[in-house]
Amino acid sequence: MKTVLKQVTMGLNGDEAVAYAAKQSDIDVVAAYPITPQTIIVEKFSEYVANGEVNTEFMCTESEHSAMAACLAASATGARTFTASASAGLALMHEMLFVTSGCRAPVIMAVANRALSAPLNIHGDHSDAIAERDSGWIQIYTENAQEVYDSIFQAFRIGEHLDVQLPVMIGLDGFTLSHTLENVQVLTDEEAKEFVGTRQIPTVLTHEGKTVQYRLDPDNPMTMGPVALPNYYFEFKRQQEEAMKNALKIITQVNDEYAKLSGRTYGDGLIDTYKLDDADIVVVCLGSTAGTVKTVIDDLRTEGINAGLLRIRAYRPFPSKAIANALAAVKAVAVMDKSMSFGGNGGAVFHEVRHALYDAKMHPYIINYIYGLGGRDTSPSQISSIFKDLRKIQETKHVDELVKYVGLRE
Amino acid sequence: MSTKEKSWKEASPAGVCWKASTTYLTGDWKTYKPVRDVQKCTKCLVCTLFCPDGAIHYDKEKGDIEIDLNYCKGCGICANECPTKAIVMNKA
Numbered sequence: 396m397k398t399v400l401k402q403v404t405m406g407l408n409g410d411e412a413v414a415y416a417a418k419q420s421d422i423d424v425v426a427a428y429p430i431t432p433q434t435i436i437v438e439k440f441s442e443y444v445a446n447g448e449v450n451t452e453f454m455c456t457e458s459e460h461s462a463m464a465a466c467l468a469a470s471a472t473g474a475r476t477f478t479a480s481a482s483a484g485l486a487l488m489h490e491m492l493f494v495t496s497g498c499r500a501p502v503i504m505a506v507a508n509r510a511l512s513a514p515l516n517i518h519g520d521h522s523d524a525i526a527e528r529d530s531g532w533i534q535i536y537t538e539n540a541q542e543v544y545d546s547i548f549q550a551f552r553i554g555e556h557l558d559v560q561l562p563v564m565i566g567l568d569g570f571t572l573s574h575t576l577e578n579v580q581v582l583t584d585e586e587a588k589e590f591v592g593t594r595q596i597p598t599v600l601t602h603e604g605k606t607v608q609y610r611l612d613p614d615n616p617m618t619m620g621p622v623a624l625p626n627y628y629f630e631f632k633r634q635q636e637e638a639m640k641n642a643l644k645i646i647t648q649v650n651d652e653y654a655k656l657s658g659r660t661y662g663d664g665l666i667d668t669y670k671l672d673d674a675d676i677v678v679v680c681l682g683s684t685a686g687t688v689k690t691v692i693d694d695l696r697t698e699g700i701n702a703g704l705l706r707i708r709a710y711r712p713f714p715s716k717a718i719a720n721a722l723a724a725v726k727a728v729a730v731m732d733k734s735m736s737f738g739g740n741g742g743a744v745f746h747e748v749r750h751a752l753y754d755a756k757m758h759p760y761i762i763n764y765i766y767g768l769g770g771r772d773t774s775p776s777q778i779s780s781i782f783k784d785l786r787k788i789q790e791t792k793h794v795d796e797l798v799k800y801v802g803l804r805e
Numbered sequence: 806m807s808t809k810e811k812s813w814k815e816a817s818p819a820g821v822c823w824k825a826s827t828t829y830l831t832g833d834w835k836t837y838k839p840v841r842d843v844q845k846c847t848k849c850l851v852c853t854l855f856c857p858d859g860a861i862h863y864d865k866e867k868g869d870i871e872i873d874l875n876y877c878k879g880c881g882i883c884a885n886e887c888p889t890k891a892i893v894m895n896k897a
Binding site for chain 2: 497498499560597599600601602603609617618619620621623626627629630631633634637
């Protein structure tokens with residue numbers, strides 16, 4: 396086992412932490428368009444480019460649709476490619492997100508999660524990325540600036556892995572993480588570069604009968620992103636699903652390997668838990684809210700209440716088995732959704748957690764809380780009230796309302 | 806498609822073509838085919854330039870124009886552009 400590095404502490408907000416990790420990731424091409432609360436990422440990165448601190452081609456595009464198109468094209472040549480976006484910008488990329496994953500281009504993107512219009516709102520919730528859950532991108536949601544920093548390196552290793560070859564979104568909560576200064580332990584440039592390594596490229600059989608690297612190369616021409624008619628399209632979608640399944644394993648492997656290097660680990664990479672082992676009542680959430688939940692759990696534990704947390708780190712691929720196992724002995728579960736699935740009887744995370752538990756021998760009682768939309772602050776007292784509800788559910792063995800709103804004026 | 810179709814495990818990733826486009830005979834699509842009147846044709850080669858499928862070639866050895874009906878989709882652009890009206894479109 397490698398000795399854990401002595402690391403330097405820097406004061407970075409989430410966006411700066413992303414930019415700093417990107418600087419250390421030996422990126423060939425960045426194509427981006429600014430949007431709050433992501434702007435600092437590309438602003439900071441363009442400074443690195445201007446100062447000659449990185450050897451990266453930086454493209455300012457006319458829109459996010461173009462930014463993702465440029466990233467896809469750059470990635471298709473074999474270049475390591477990165478971008479960042481949020482909210483309406485991510486929504487404008489929608490079409491290209493599917494093309495990128497369909498072309499199996501491992502573009503890495505930081506998403507400073509923000510609400511979608513209308514009404515116009517620049518603050519943090521998960522509406523933007525959850526709306527892209529079926530775009531074929533791996534999605535990882537982070538809890539703090541340190542995890543954002545660490546996850547960028549991991550994203551390259553996961554997305555570019557030969558068994559995966561998929562684009563990866565790293566989510567950081569808008570403003571709560573993107574604009575909040577935190578202490579971040581950083582790797583040295585050399586160690587970071589060694590960890591991310593060089594981009595892995597699989598081989599393909601071309602129409603000339605040659606087996607070559609899957610990248611645009613004038614010496615070995617190939618047709619990339621062709622039309623696939625009803626007799627073949629389906630097969631390529633099935634390949635993407637297999638890559639997602641493989642990613643479940645690779646995310647854990649990369650998390651373990653990074654832990655050896657840095658001393659930091661995020662559960663098994665897929666889910667991160669806090670005081671879950673003996674917990675009767677559990678909150679499930681994504682992102683920075685987990686920090687608040689942990690504080691509340693500590694308070695409840697002093698009162699002898701067995702509260703716990705399950706933070707879903709990888710939302711795509713969705714770790715159904717890990718979640719079902721972790722919640723096997725739990726009595727009551729509250730799933731928190733920071734986005735809405737209008738008319739869907741609960742949020743997207745709730746749907747999937749509930750789905751994951753369907754085949755379990757023991758079903759915990761489960762309830763959904765929609766919270767924090769448009770950057771509405773989520774206080775410890777609100778989390779306490781959720782745990783209070785869970786205790787009542789545990790006692791009465793009854794869920795009166797499946798979907799509730801927390802922090803909403805009734 | 807005459808050959809056995811591949812399973813998702815056998816197919817190239819992301820739909821990279823394992824066959825050249827020339828194996829796909831798009832000439833099957835046509836309703837009308839171009840017929841050239843060699844008496845009227847001045848071999849000006851305008852048709853070879855306008856053909857959107859590159860299906861009309863000038864064969865240097867034969868010193869003549871050849872229309873490859875395997876790839877001609879029958880669009881009729883050649884007949885429209887021919888300065889001497891040497892190409893007519895007939896039922897394929």
